[in-house]
Amino acid sequence: MTDNLHLKSIKELNNLLVEKKISSVELVNYFFDRIDRYESKINSFISFDKEYALENAKNADEQISNGDVSLLTGIPYVVKDNIATKHFPTTAGSKILDGFQANYDATVVKKINEQGAILIGKANLDEFAMGSSTENSAFGPTKNPWNLDYVPGGSSGGPAAALSAGFCVFSLGSDTGGSIRQPASLCGITGLKPTYGVVSRYGLIAFGSSLDQIGPFTRTAEDSEIILDVIEGKDEYDSTSKGLNIEKPNIELNGLNIGLPKEYFSSYLESEVKSNVIELVDFLSSKGAIVKEVSLPHTEYALSVYYILAPSEASSNLSRYDGVKYGYSEEQVDSMWDRIEKSRSNGFGLEVKRRIMLGTYSLSSGYYDEYYGKAEKTRQIIKKELNKVFDEIDILITPTSPSTAFKLGEKTSDPMAMYSSDIMTIPANIAGIPGISIPVKDVNGLPVGAQLVGPYMSDRKILEISKNIQKLTDWHMNSAIID
Amino acid sequence: MGNVDKNLILKLSGLVKLNLTKKEIDILSLDLNDILSSFTKLNSITTKDFDEFDDSLKENNQTRKDIASESWDRQILLDSAPNHDGDELSIEQVLGDE
Numbered sequence: 001m002t003d004n005l006h007l008k009s010i011k012e013l014n015n016l017l018v019e020k021k022i023s024s025v026e027l028v029n030y031f032f033d034r035i036d037r038y039e040s041k042i043n044s045f046i047s048f049d050k051e052y053a054l055e056n057a058k059n060a061d062e063q064i065s066n067g068d069v070s071l072l073t074g075i076p077y078v079v080k081d082n083i084a085t086k087h088f089p090t091t092a093g094s095k096i097l098d099g100f101q102a103n104y105d106a107t108v109v110k111k112i113n114e115q116g117a118i119l120i121g122k123a124n125l126d127e128f129a130m131g132s133s134t135e136n137s138a139f140g141p142t143k144n145p146w147n148l149d150y151v152p153g154g155s156s157g158g159p160a161a162a163l164s165a166g167f168c169v170f171s172l173g174s175d176t177g178g179s180i181r182q183p184a185s186l187c188g189i190t191g192l193k194p195t196y197g198v199v200s201r202y203g204l205i206a207f208g209s210s211l212d213q214i215g216p217f218t219r220t221a222e223d224s225e226i227i228l229d230v231i232e233g234k235d236e237y238d239s240t241s242k243g244l245n246i247e248k249p250n251i252e253l254n255g256l257n258i259g260l261p262k263e264y265f266s267s268y269l270e271s272e273v274k275s276n277v278i279e280l281v282d283f284l285s286s287k288g289a290i291v292k293e294v295s296l297p298h299t300e301y302a303l304s305v306y307y308i309l310a311p312s313e314a315s316s317n318l319s320r321y322d323g324v325k326y327g328y329s330e331e332q333v334d335s336m337w338d339r340i341e342k343s344r345s346n347g348f349g350l351e352v353k354r355r356i357m358l359g360t361y362s363l364s365s366g367y368y369d370e371y372y373g374k375a376e377k378t379r380q381i382i383k384k385e386l387n388k389v390f391d392e393i394d395i396l397i398t399p400t401s402p403s404t405a406f407k408l409g410e411k412t413s414d415p416m417a418m419y420s421s422d423i424m425t426i427p428a429n430i431a432g433i434p435g436i437s438i439p440v441k442d443v444n445g446l447p448v449g450a451q452l453v454g455p456y457m458s459d460r461k462i463l464e465i466s467k468n469i470q471k472l473t474d475w476h477m478n479s480a481i482i483d
Numbered sequence: 484m485g486n487v488d489k490n491l492i493l494k495l496s497g498l499v500k501l502n503l504t505k506k507e508i509d510i511l512s513l514d515l516n517d518i519l520s521s522f523t524k525l526n527s528i529t530t531k532d533f534d535e536f537d538d539s540l541k542e543n544n545q546t547r548k549d550i551a552s553e554s555w556d557r558q559i560l561l562d563s564a565p566n567h568d569g570d571e572l573s574i575e576q577v578l579g580d581e
């Protein structure tokens with residue numbers, strides 16, 4: 001069997017499968033061998049099921065034999081555990097949903113499974129996607145495959161680490177304030193947050209409903225495009241969903257107008273992260289791209305806006321967990337209210353409680369105008385400013401994260417330091433526009449990501465530019481070597 | 484902005500049905516003050532020309548007519564619940580005997 005299958009792209013694996021050089025069963029066994037060897041060190045999964053995966057792989061092999069093949073037939077993948085699946089429990093990384101079994105597949109899972117891909121497991125996350133390090137999970141922290149003393153980022157640290165460790169070919173995460181792009185950056189892989197609404201949120205456990213978006217983790221931008229083509233589109237179960245244009249743009253690096261927002265390259269950025277992102281920009285300039293400095297002065301308010309709006313929406317979304325309808329329920333109770341209070345108090349972790357409290361405060365009478373109202377209005381200013389900057393440039397390039405991965409435990413007792421990890425990624429969520437993180441040169445064995453952000457519905461454009469970059473560079477070919 | 488004392492924490496925790504431990508009350512009092520203080524920078528922005536409800540959802544939200552379709556199987560939903568009695572979810576008595 002061919003070596004290093006975990007480093008191959010979807011098209012390379014598809015060729016091997018179609019040419020019968022490997023079977024899907026062999027592919028699944030290959031990934032489970034790696035899981036057996038390394039997962040105990042990384043803790044990227046909450047659940048996985050080899051027998052289920054092998055059963056589906058046998059069906060995929062039959063489909064291939066019959067010539068009924070899509071690009072994803074027989075390809076193993078992993079899903080963040082806040083996306084509903086019929087076969088696996090869906091926990092959102094929380095004790096309050098421990099063992100919860102959804103009775104349907106999320107639209108994204110349904111679409112991918114219909115293409116014949118093999119779901120092998122559900123990946124760890126910060127509880128209810130609230131965090132930037134995957135240390136807030138009720139199922140223990142996930143470690144960064146590049147260095148096990150470091151975090152993989154979050155909240156989609158599980159699916160990012162699972163791909164980075166070579167446990168699957170692609171994975172799905174969710175991004176409310178950077179939860180796909182930041183872990184992609186810290187784990188040295190490609191992570192796409194599509195335009196808000198491009199991918200159905202049906203089956204995604206709600207956190208911040210006006211910000212949440214599902215997207216792929218992949219080894220290459222080409223693979224991201226393949227996954228986006230499958231999962232995008234209007235869905236009758238999500239009234240905010242809409243499809244992308246089918247037409248794929250042909251974009252050359254020569255003549256591309258790139259904006260570097262000066263506010264993203266300021267002093268709080270690690271100098272080596274900055275220089276490695278600038279190395280990419282210089283490379284693009286050498287290929288004929290036109291680079292100019294732009295200013296987005298309201299960026300400095302984005303973090304505050306986000307940490308008012310997202311907890312406000314979360315405080316409402318999480319009111320459904322009451323220990324009555326489903327999920328964890330306290331046994332020793334005196335009354336219905338006692339059941340609700342005890343189930344919530346023992347079921348939610350501290351970060352979730354912090355955000356519920358913060359959101360409730362921001363929405364409460366007497367504080368509403370000062371916090372929620374002000375944040376919603378400021379959101380529009382940020383959005384308007386971002387829309388305007390795209391009148392003069394094609395894309396923005398920024399670092400994805402102000403730093404490389406930080407050590408486990410380094411920021412757990414300082415919420416503001418943890419929240420600041422998302423400072424580069426939050427504006428795209430606030431404005432509902434697409435962003436992608438692609439690997440650039442690493443720093444002392446820890447990956448660095450560059451973020452490409454485009455205007456509303458420019459998902460295909462930023463993917464095309466990323467593909468062009470990855471055709472000419474090899475930073476994305478680096479992979480984690482697990483100790 | 485940002486003046487959260489322990490009494491306010493207790494009031495909020497009552498609203499959201501969380502019974503916090505003493506340690507959690509101490510931590511959250513400090514954290515919420517820190518976080519809310521960081522929001523003071525929003526005071527410097529003039530937002531009077533903007534409507535708070537004119538947000539991104541407005542242009543994204545697409546509605547359709549109601550369509551009757553198959554609902555979830557009652558038994559599956561009941562089986563998801565911690566307690567059920569026949570065809571109904573089971574909870575503790577809410578109103579008093581009298």
